[in-house]
Amino acid sequence: MKKEDYGANSLVIRPHVLLCTVCYRGGCEEPLADKEKVEEVLEKIWRDKETPITLQCDVHPVYYEDLLDKNSSYTFKGDLQTRKRDLDVLQRLGLVPGSTRPAWYIYTLLLERIPTISGICSYPSTSSPEWRGCPHAEKGFYEKAREAGLKLFIRLRSKEEMRKAKEESVKEIYTAKRLFIRPHHLMCIVCFYGRGGSSPLEQDNLYEVLKRIQDDPDTPITLVEGCDVICPPCPSYNPETHLCDNVCGLIRDYKKDLDVLQKLGLTPGTTMRAKEIYALLFERIPSAKDICGYGDGIERSHEWAICGNVDAKYYEKGREKGLFKNEPKC
Numbered sequence: 218m219k220k221e222d223y224g225a226n227s228l229v230i231r232p233h234v235l236l237c238t239v240c241y242r243g244g245c246e247e248p249l250a251d252k253e254k255v256e257e258v259l260e261k262i263w264r265d266k267e268t269p270i271t272l273q274c275d276v277h278p279v280y281y282e283d284l285l286d287k288n289s290s291y292t293f294k295g296d297l298q299t300r301k302r303d304l305d306v307l308q309r310l311g312l313v314p315g316s317t318r319p320a321w322y323i324y325t326l327l328l329e330r331i332p333t334i335s336g337i338c339s340y341p342s343t344s345s346p347e348w349r350g351c352p353h354a355e356k357g358f359y360e361k362a363r364e365a366g367l368k369l370f371i372r373l374r375s376k377e378e379m380r381k382a383k384e385e386s387v388k389e390i391y392t393a394k395r396l397f398i399r400p401h402h403l404m405c406i407v408c409f410y411g412r413g414g415s416s417p418l419e420q421d422n423l424y425e426v427l428k429r430i431q432d433d434p435d436t437p438i439t440l441v442e443g444c445d446v447i448c449p450p451c452p453s454y455n456p457e458t459h460l461c462d463n464v465c466g467l468i469r470d471y472k473k474d475l476d477v478l479q480k481l482g483l484t485p486g487t488t489m490r491a492k493e494i495y496a497l498l499f500e501r502i503p504s505a506k507d508i509c510g511y512g513d514g515i516e517r518s519h520e521w522a523i524c525g526n527v528d529a530k531y532y533e534k535g536r537e538k539g540l541f542k543n544e545p546k547c
């Protein structure tokens with residue numbers, strides 16, 4: 218698939234269909250939702266994990282005075298159980314009708330937040346024909362597939378791929394004439410240093426960039442928006458799109474990058490020596506809360522979550538220590 222084709226084909230589905238796709242993967246051959254739809258969803262998201270999924274459903278409100286005026290009897294629309302399942306799923310995911318998110322995001326959240334469908338697809342303590350639940354709900358199909366994890370739905374990078382990416386990117390870091398870094402990653406390096414990080418990590422290249430610039434503080438750094446030389450070994454890095462498939466990569470890290478640039482008065486593409494860029498960073502940004510806590514430290518939604526390192530004050534500790542020898546202390 219060409220890079221520009223990723224995320225090009227969207228899906229619009231009712232939220233409860235997500236549950237049936239999980240049951241189907243767990244071995245349920247006749248899910249309650251339309252089987253063709255279930256198969257279409259699974260096939261599309263396997264091919265392209267960036268597929269935008271829009272969760273759509275109606276709530277069918279009835280205004281009571283309309284019933285009085287017409288003296289009509291009350292008849293409800295649609296399948297009550299399915300309507301409730303739609304809203305149960307949306308509520309657990311913290312989304313609303315019309316919400317659109319990439320497939321990898323929706324499935325990550327679904328498996329994390331809905332451990333069982335008991336109480337959503339079946340109501341063991343209610344016995345009425347309208348609320349009889351799905352006959353497959355108590356057979357464990359959903360729970361079995363959930364236990365197997367995201368890899369049943371979304372094509373994930375293998376350990377070997379990530380190991381190879383680490384090897385190649387580390388080589389690049391130690392040999393490149395200049396390093397490309399996204400602005401807020403300058404701060405993550407400080408957090409890593411401030412929490413005492415002193416050896417390589419499997420999942421990113423923070424240590425290697427820190428070591429390179431400490432060994433050579435004149436290393437030129439070019440600021441870029443988006444994934445950089447720190448990302449290749451990360452499980453969230455998508456090497457086909459070069460996007461970050463992590464909740465922070467949805468949008469919040471892009472804002473952090475721009476916030477850092479604005480505070481520094483710089484633009485993407487700026488190149489400066491490491492020691493100069495860090496002198497400016499430490500002068501203008503005294504606290505991680507200014508950027509990663511959006512200034513006020515208020516977390517307004519999952520997509521705008523605040524990194525746990527803000528409260529730990531690792532950035533402040535790293536800034537206080539200073540990255541380079543003979544550097545004036547903050």
Ligand code: SF4
Nearest residue numbers: 404405408509524526
């Ligand atoms: S608080 Fe988290 S996101 Fe912010 S600079 Fe530190 S590690 Fe990076």
Ligand code: SF4
Nearest residue numbers: 448451453454461463
């Ligand atoms: S989470 Fe995203 S931005 Fe952070 S290292 Fe991984 S791919 Fe890069």
